[in-house]
Amino acid sequence: MSHRKQLYLLFGAAVLMAAAAGVNDSIFNNFLSDTFGMTANARGWLELPRELPGFMVIVTAGLLAALPLTRVGGVAALVYLAGFLWLAMFGRHFGIMVAAMMLASTGQHLMQPVTMSVALALSSESARGRRIGQVGAFQTAGTILGTGLVWLVFDRAAPQYRLGFMLAGLFALGAAAVFFFMHIPHLHEKRPRLLVRRRYSLYYVLELLFGARKQIFLTFGPWVLIKVYGMEAASIAGLLMAGACFGLLTKPLAGIAIDRFGERALLVADGLMLTFICLGYGYALPLAGGDAELARIVASACYVGDNLLFALGASRAVYLSRIALTREELTSTLGLGVSINHIVSMTIPAVAGALWAGFGYERVFLAAAILAVLIAGVSSLVPGKKARAVEPAPTEV
Secondary structure, three states, X not given: OOHHHHHHHHHHHHHHXXXXXXXXXXXXXXXXXXXXXXXXXXXHHHHHHHHXXXXXXXXXXXXXXXXXXHHHHHHHHHHHHHHHHHHHHHOOOHXXXXXXXXXHHHHHHHHHHHHHHHHHHOOOHHHXXXXXXXXXXXXXXXXXXXXXXXXXXXXXXXXXXXXXXXHHHHHHHHHHHHHHHOOOHHHOOOOOOOEEOHHHHHHHHHHHHHHHHHHHHHHHHHHHHHHOOOOOHHHHHHHHHHHHHHHHHHHHHHHHHHHHHOHHHHHHHHHHHHHHHHHHHHOHHHHOOOOHHHHHHHHHHHHHHHHHHHHHHHHHHHHHHHHOOOHHHHHHHHHHHHHHHHHHHOOHHHHHHHHHHHHOHHHHHHXXXXXXXXXXXXXXXXXXXXXXXXXXXXXXX
C-alpha cells in the first residue's frame, strides 16, 4: 500500500479516536457531578487512578514491543472501546466506574506515542512540524464531530450518559479497524522496551512540566465552568467544539510555525500565553467587575484558548525527533515521555483539589500561572533548530 494511502488511513484513525475522546471529554465531568455528586477535592483524587495507566504506558508499550506499531494502535483502540462499553453498562456503580475509567485511560494513553510516531515516520525531516499539524487538524475535525453530536442531541435536563459512552466506543471500534488495516514496513522493527539516555534529559523535564500543565486544564478547567458557573454537558461540548473549529486553522499553522521558527520559540510562547490564560481562569470575576455573566464568558474564552495552546505542545515531539538517534529510539522515548508526564499528572490534581478546598479555586490557577512561567523558562533551554546535541554515553535499561 502506498505511502499516501497509509497517510490517509492515519488521518482517518486520528479523526475517529478524537471523536471518541470528544464525546467522553464533553460528558465525563458532568457524569461524575450528576451521578456521584463529587466535590473538587474528590475529583482531584480521582485523577490518581485515571492517570495511572498513563504512567504505566512504558510497561504496556514494552509488553507489545514485538508488534508492529500500527497493530499497537489497533490494540489501544480496542482497549479504549472496552472501557467505554463498561462505563455505559455499569458506570453508575462507583467501583466499576473507576475500573472502566482506568481501562479506557489505558487505551487512550497507549495511543498517544503511536499516533505521534506514525505521523513522524510518514514525514520528511524538514516538514515534521507540518505533518504533526496536519494530523492535529484531522484530530480537531474528530473533536468537532464528537462534541458536535453531544451539543446537538444531548438532553440538557436528562443527559443520556449511557448513549454517549456507547457512541464513543463505536468511534473507537472504527479507529481499531483502520489501524489493523495499515501496513508500514519500516515500522515493523522491534523496539527497545525501555531506553533512557542523558541526551534526552531536557525532553524528560519538558514532559514532566507538561504533565502538570495538562492536568490543570483537563481536570480543573471544566470543573470551574461546571461548579463555579453552572455549565452543563452540552455547553461544555459547545466550547470544545468551538475550540476544535478554531483548531482546524491553528493546528496546521502551529505545525508550519514549528518548522519555520523552531521548537524553542513555540514552547516559550506556549508558556507565556498560558500564564495569562491561567490568571483569566482564576480571576475572571474580579476582572469582570463582579459581573457573573461576563466572568463566565471570560472563563469560557480561557477554556477555548487553553485547548488551542495544546497544538504548540507538538514542538516537544519535533524536538525529540530532531535529536533521536534512530526511529526505534524515537518511538520508545515518546512512550517514556508519556509515562514521565504522568508522574505529576497523578499527583497534581490531588494537591490542586486540596488547594481549591482550602483556599479557593483562584489559588489553583495562580499556582498554574507560576508553573507556566517556569515552563517558558525551561523551554528557553531547547537548542535552536539547527543545533545538534553531542552524543553522550547511553544508559539502556
